[in-house]
Amino acid sequence: MSAVPQTAILVEESPWRRFVSQYAASKLALFGLALLALVLLLAVFAPWIAPQNPYDLGKLDLMDARLPPGSSSAFGSFHYLLGTDGQGRDMWSAILYGLRVSLTVGVTSGVIALTLGAALGILAAYVGGRFEQVLMRIVDIQLGFPAILVALVLIATLGKGVDKVIIALVTVQWAYYARTARSAALVERHKEYMEAARGLGLSSARIVLRHLLPNTLPPLIVVGTVQVAHAIALEATLSFLGLGLPTTEPSLGLLIANGYEFLLSGKYWISVYPGIALLATILAINLVGDQLRDVLNPRLAR
Amino acid sequence: MLVYILRRLAQTLLVLLVTSVLVFVGIFMVGDPVEMLVNPQADQIERERTRVAFGLDKPMWVQYLLFLKNAAAGDLGNSFVYGRQALDVILERMPATLELAFLAMLIAIVIGIPLGLYAGLKPDSKVSKAIMAVSIVGFSLPTFWVGLLLIMLFAVQLGWLPSTGRGPTVDVLGLHLSIVHWDGLKHALLPALNLALFKLSLIIRLTRAQVRENVLLDYIKFARAKGLTRARVLGVHLLKNIMIPLVTVIGLELGSVIAFAIVTESIFAWPGMGKLVIDSIFQLDRPVVVAYLMITVVMFIVINLVVDILYSVLDPRVRLGSTPA
Numbered sequence: 222m223s224a225v226p227q228t229a230i231l232v233e234e235s236p237w238r239r240f241v242s243q244y245a246a247s248k249l250a251l252f253g254l255a256l257l258a259l260v261l262l263l264a265v266f267a268p269w270i271a272p273q274n275p276y277d278l279g280k281l282d283l284m285d286a287r288l289p290p291g292s293s294s295a296f297g298s299f300h301y302l303l304g305t306d307g308q309g310r311d312m313w314s315a316i317l318y319g320l321r322v323s324l325t326v327g328v329t330s331g332v333i334a335l336t337l338g339a340a341l342g343i344l345a346a347y348v349g350g351r352f353e354q355v356l357m358r359i360v361d362i363q364l365g366f367p368a369i370l371v372a373l374v375l376i377a378t379l380g381k382g383v384d385k386v387i388i389a390l391v392t393v394q395w396a397y398y399a400r401t402a403r404s405a406a407l408v409e410r411h412k413e414y415m416e417a418a419r420g421l422g423l424s425s426a427r428i429v430l431r432h433l434l435p436n437t438l439p440p441l442i443v444v445g446t447v448q449v450a451h452a453i454a455l456e457a458t459l460s461f462l463g464l465g466l467p468t469t470e471p472s473l474g475l476l477i478a479n480g481y482e483f484l485l486s487g488k489y490w491i492s493v494y495p496g497i498a499l500l501a502t503i504l505a506i507n508l509v510g511d512q513l514r515d516v517l518n519p520r521l522a523r
Numbered sequence: 524m525l526v527y528i529l530r531r532l533a534q535t536l537l538v539l540l541v542t543s544v545l546v547f548v549g550i551f552m553v554g555d556p557v558e559m560l561v562n563p564q565a566d567q568i569e570r571e572r573t574r575v576a577f578g579l580d581k582p583m584w585v586q587y588l589l590f591l592k593n594a595a596a597g598d599l600g601n602s603f604v605y606g607r608q609a610l611d612v613i614l615e616r617m618p619a620t621l622e623l624a625f626l627a628m629l630i631a632i633v634i635g636i637p638l639g640l641y642a643g644l645k646p647d648s649k650v651s652k653a654i655m656a657v658s659i660v661g662f663s664l665p666t667f668w669v670g671l672l673l674i675m676l677f678a679v680q681l682g683w684l685p686s687t688g689r690g691p692t693v694d695v696l697g698l699h700l701s702i703v704h705w706d707g708l709k710h711a712l713l714p715a716l717n718l719a720l721f722k723l724s725l726i727i728r729l730t731r732a733q734v735r736e737n738v739l740l741d742y743i744k745f746a747r748a749k750g751l752t753r754a755r756v757l758g759v760h761l762l763k764n765i766m767i768p769l770v771t772v773i774g775l776e777l778g779s780v781i782a783f784a785i786v787t788e789s790i791f792a793w794p795g796m797g798k799l800v801i802d803s804i805f806q807l808d809r810p811v812v813v814a815y816l817m818i819t820v821v822m823f824i825v826i827n828l829v830v831d832i833l834y835s836v837l838d839p840r841v842r843l844g845s846t847p848a
Contacts, residue, residue, distance in 0.1 A: 362538055365827050367779035369786070370819060374542075377804045377812055378549020454665040458786055461667045462801060477668060484675055485686070493675075496668045504663040511659075 243516045253508025260502050264320045271314035272300075276469070290490050304490040306479060312490060315476055316498045322472040323502065326383065327453035330390035335445055337391065338398025343437060345399070346406035347429060357403065360396040368393040368455055376464045386465050390452045401444045405437035439517040446510030450503045457499055473499040524835075528828070535824045542820050543594075546813050547587050577603065590813070599817065600810035604803070609810035613796050613818055619689060620788070620795030624780045626711055627718035632773065635723045639730025640757070646735060654727060661724035666783055670717040670790035677713055684713050687792040714791040718784060722776050729772055733765035767837050774830035778823045 245251055263270060290304040290312075303312040345353040363371065375389040409415060410433065418428045457474030459465035461481075466472050471479070473495045480491030557574050565573075574580045578589065590600060602609045642651040678686035689710050737743060738761070746756045785797035792798070796815060803811040 362534075366820075366823055367782040369779075370782040373785065373800075373804075374546060374816060375549075378546060450663070454663075457665055458667050462786065462789055464801075464804065474665075474667075477671065481671065484671060485679055489675060492671055496671065499668065500660075500664060503665070504660065507659065507663050 240516060244512055247512050247515075250508055250512030253505050253512070256501060256505035257509055260320065260498075260505055261324070263317055264324045267317035267321045271311075271317045273311040273314040275310045275315040275318050289488075290494075303494045306476075306491045312476075312494055315471070316473070316495050319471055319473040319476045319495055320498055320502065322466065322470050323453050323456060323474070323499070326386060326390070326456050326466070326472065327449050330387045330394065330452050330456075331445060331449040333387070334391045334394035334448070335398050335441060338395040338400075339402040339434075339437070339441055341395070342399035342402025343406045343429060343433060346403045346410060347425075347433070353403075356399065360400050363396045364400070368451065369458065372455055372459060373464065376459060381464065381467055383466055383470060386456055386459060389459070390456060393455065394448050394452060397444055397448055398441060401440050402437055405440045406433055409433055409436045443510060443514045443517055446506055446513060450506040450510065453499070453506075454503055473502075528832075531824075531828055531831075535821070538824065539817065539820055542816060543591070543813065544587070546816050547590065548583070594817070599814040602803075602808055602811045604806050604808045604811070609808075609814040610818075612811060613799065613814055616794060616796040616799050617818075619793060620781060620784050620797055623711060623715055623718060623784055623787070623793060623795060624777065626715040627780055628722065628773065628777055630715060630719040631722035631726050634719075635726030636730050636769070639727040640734055642727065643731040643734025644738070644757075646731075651731075655731070658724040658727045661720050662728075664720070666717065666721060667786050667790055669720050670714075670787060673713050673717055674790070685710050686713060689794055714787045714793050717790070718780055718787045721783070722780060725772070725776065726769070729769060730765065733768060734761065737761055737764055767834070770837060771830055771834055774826060774833065778826045781822065782819065 244254075268274075303316065305311060306315065341356060345356045371393050372389040375392055376385060379385040379388060415428070415432060418432045423432075456465055456472060457477070460472050460474030461478045463478065465474060468475065476495035477492050477499070480488070480493070480495070483491050557570055557577075557579060571580075578586060581589070593600065597610070598608070599610045601607060602612050605612050638654050642654045645651050674686040677684045689707065742764075743756060743761060746760045751760075782797075784793075784795055785801060787793065788795045788797040789801050796818075800812060800815040802808075803815070
């Protein structure tokens with residue numbers, strides 16, 4: 222921070238620009254953002270970037286199975302940048318597609334959980350009474366159990382499948398959002414702008430949606446980034462245990478699990494490269510989340 | 524205090540009941556265990572006989588009420604696979620899991636607190652920055668992947684430590700423990716390290732944050748002004764005050780270590796209850812899955828309760844019962 226800021230510039234500074242400059246103050250956070258952007262781009266454009274469609278079984282050749290990174294196909298000139306797996310699948314392509322599946326599941330469950338949790342949390346703060354008490358008791362009890370256990374119970378009872386995994390991840394996450402939204406809304410509801418809105422005779426729906434909700438968003442976004450990272454890691458763990466996504470839609474976790482059997486014979490690349498992709502994704506999200514927490518937290522504001 | 528404990532126990536029963544209904548209803552929707560119980564060539568008559576023998580012919584709610592009645596008497600049903608009491612099957616595996624969990628927690632505490640103290644006292648030094656960087660990576664790494672890396676490095680590349688199984692166990696007061704045996708300890712080291720890593724990162728971060736908050740407070744300044752040695756200020760005054768939140772987190776994390784042992788045990792083929800429940804889910808061994816969940820829920824509630832009580836003992840400012848948690 223410079224010692225004596227020029228007031229003329231300060232007046233022109235918009236909240237958005239202040240946010241950007243505060244975020245950019247940390248090089249590590251910028252690195253995280255760049256990494257996240259790269260991961261997202263790779264996932265979104267996977268079908269165009271990937272040299273091979275890893276799930277078109279007709280394109281796979283068992284003769285090319287378990288080739289180390291940098292090998293060329295036994296037939297033709299196909300180049301396997303990161304080697305191949307047990308079925309002769311190009312690992313680089315498989316990772317790109319796996320990234321897509323992992324991110325889709327993580328973000329989808331995050332968005333659903335955020336919507337559900339925020340709605341319930343804000344409602345609890347606004348309505349209060351019995352509803353609030355019961356809801357928060359459920360939240361407390363559920364958060365007393367580790368996510369992996371709750372997810373495992375759900376998968377054990379619901380069965381496998383993309384929809385089931387998303388249900389499990391939403392169930393695990395909603396409570397965090399509900400608690401955050403409620404405490405943020407409790408703080409906001411006594412502020413003057415809320416009184417002003419009530420004084421203007423606005424409808425409850427309008428007050429909650431247009432005034433209360435936008436002001437509870439910053440803490441929810443912070444929790445959201447951390448939770449999406451958790452969701453991706455949890456999905457990978459479930460898939461690794463064979464309890465997550467089906468083999469027709471392999472996520473990074475499943476790719477790692479597939480490579481596990483080859484690990485002991487020294488064929489590290491089948492497991493390690495998907496693992497690095499998973500780590501990069503989670504790390505990027507965590508780095509961005511860490512910085513967002515510092516920037517958006519009013520208590521730490523200078 | 525007594526009222527508080529009683530209320531918590533009542534709540535425990537309610538949670539148990541809800542969990543049991545959820546699990547019971549849910550588990551009925553996946554697969555037919557009869558298919559797993561009879562041999563594939565069995566005819567319809569034999570299938571029916573098995574169904575009746577295991578009580579699977581009755582409606583779901585009758586089966587549930589029977590389960591409840593038996594559970595009240597401490598009988599959680601017979602395992603389909605092992606043909607013995609599900610509770611016994613799980614309790615047999617429990618020492619292995621607890622042993623792993625305690626060893627992991629010990630590693631996390633013994634390494635984590637000193638590193639966190641250092642990083643908190645000298646936040647700007649290079650070493651502290653390195654410690655924090657490692658802890659953020661430790662936070663981001665999924666447990667199962669760390670397990671794979673550990674196996675690759677220590678078992679495959681270096682060949683120092685075994686990667687699977689439990690090794691020989693020694694009978695200590697009726698419990699089969701492997702950590703008291705050198706070879707057993709070697710088997711336990713990799714899985715425990717794997718399990719410890721996430722908690723280690725957590726303890727480092729928490730200790731650091733606590734230290735940084737506390738060193739600015741007046742009581743530290745006062746202790747210094749009294750001319751106490753640095754060791755005494757840190758070892759007695761500071762440590763005592765940062766212990767309160769640490770004990771809470773360590774206590775609560777013990778439960779999560781037991782739960783996460785499911786993953787570690789599966790990777791390292793450690794014969795604990797976590798691996799048992801994964802196997803049981805695949806084998807549709809309903810009684811074992813239900814019993815495992817019941818036991819874990821009880822364990823969790825007990826741990827949470829003990830932590831809450833401990834918290835009020837350590838910190839007289841906390842009044843039980845009036846807190847919303």
